[in-house]
Amino acid sequence: MWTQTVRIVEDASPASWLAGRLTGPIGTVVGTVPDGYAAYARVLHPVDRHDGTQPVTWAQVSEVTGRQVHPTVQWHALIGSDDPYDRGSDVWPDGRPEWGNLSVAPLQALCDVLAAHTTTPQHCYFALWEGWGQLSGGRAWVRLASDGSGGSEPPPLLTPQERSAPRVHLPGRDYFLFRGPLSAVLDLARYDGPEFGWAQSPNLFWPADRAWCVATEIDFDSTLVGGAPEAVEAVLASPALEAWRIGSRDSLRSDADAVNH
Numbered sequence: 155m156w157t158q159t160v161r162i163v164e165d166a167s168p169a170s171w172l173a174g175r176l177t178g179p180i181g182t183v184v185g186t187v188p189d190g191y192a193a194y195a196r197v198l199h200p201v202d203r204h205d206g207t208q209p210v211t212w213a214q215v216s217e218v219t220g221r222q223v224h225p226t227v228q229w230h231a232l233i234g235s236d237d238p239y240d241r242g243s244d245v246w247p248d249g250r251p252e253w254g255n256l257s258v259a260p261l262q263a264l265c266d267v268l269a270a271h272t273t274t275p276q277h278c279y280f281a282l283w284e285g286w287g288q289l290s291g292g293r294a295w296v297r298l299a300s301d302g303s304g305g306s307e308p309p310p311l312l313t314p315q316e317r318s319a320p321r322v323h324l325p326g327r328d329y330f331l332f333r334g335p336l337s338a339v340l341d342l343a344r345y346d347g348p349e350f351g352w353a354q355s356p357n358l359f360w361p362a363d364r365a366w367c368v369a370t371e372i373d374f375d376s377t378l379v380g381g382a383p384e385a386v387e388a389v390l391a392s393p394a395l396e397a398w399r400i401g402s403r404d405s406l407r408s409d410a411d412a413v414n415h
Contacts, residue, residue: 160342166213168279169322169331171364180326181399181407183378187358187369191380194266196225199251200260200375212251212313219245221414225398226406229375231414238408254283254372256355257408258340264368264379265339265392271385272361276337281322281329282342283372289317289330311341324328327372329357336361374406380404 171188178185183194196333200209211231212223221232227271230238230326241250269275282289289312303346312330323330332342343353355377360367366381378400379389404410 159236159338160332162312162319163279163331163333164319165321166322166331168333168362169281169329169358172358172367173320173324176325178403181410182403182405184380184402185292185325185375186371186406187378187380188378190246191366191382191402193381193383193386194402195253195386195397196376197256197264197389198223198227198396198398198405199253199256200396201251203249205390209257210249213396215246219243220262223398224411224413225400226404226410226412227414228406228408228411231236234414243260248282251375253375254357255353256370256377258343258353260395261343261353261355263392264339264377264389265336267388267395268366268379268381268385268390269336269367271381271388272336272363272365274362274365278334278336279360279361279362280332280334280339280356282332282344282354283357284321284328284330285372286354324343325374327357332356376406 165384175188175190176185177189187194198212201212201215202209212227216223216232219233220232223232228238229251230236232239233240233243235243239401242248307405319330334342339356339359343355355370356368357372358367358369366379368379370377379386380402386399389395390399
């Protein structure tokens with residue numbers, strides 16, 4: 155596995171509490187992150203630029219498009235497109251937020267904030283969707299050798315025995331479950347090592363005391379956090395995160411943006 159501190163869990167029962175608390179329809183806040191928390195936040199994923207320069211915020215994009223960022227904003231509506239699958243438009247052709255992945259810098263910032271709001275930061279659970287190709291060896295790109303030539307494809311990140319571990323079964327998705335300290339989240343995300351820019355954040359993670367839970371649905375361009383009011387306030391206050399308070403029953407479906415028409 156990635157490190158000595160993050161290990162796959164052979165018993166998926168620590169995640170059994172999730173299913174009963176995903177009470178909303180698919181595409182809603184509590185259809186994605188567990189119901190029952192006192193407060194929720196939505197962290198908008200940074201907008202990657204085509205030229206690889208520093209990502210920008212949705213607020214910066216809104217200054218160009220003349221539209222408004224708000225708790226249930228939808229990317230296509232923010233850039234003036236009627237098609238929810240459009241990644242660009244005439245008014246904003248330059249990049250988009252990543253779906254299903256919170257990049258390394260905001261992921262680290264989020265974990266730094268949340269570490270102060272759990273009694274069990276050394277005992278956390280991380281769930282990765284079983285469909286990610288790197289877990290079984292399928293890859294979308296080939297690692298380059300030091301001389302610039304195509305290197306060999308790295309081996310699967312899970313052994314056959316690990317891939318036989320029980321899955322976490324949630325509506326529409328099955329996940330592998332891992333355990334480790336919150337501080338190891340980047341080791342989990344950077345399974346190819348820190349020298350490679352590509353990473354994958356956990357799709358769900360929470361501490362053993364369940365003080366909060368974080369969810370990054372693979373079809374969302376934002377990450378949801380449920381927790382105590384003070385934890386959510388700390389997320390909202392972080393200068394490294396573009397976050398909005400959101401209601402537990404709010405929708406993030408493609409038609410949820412009632413502001414940007």
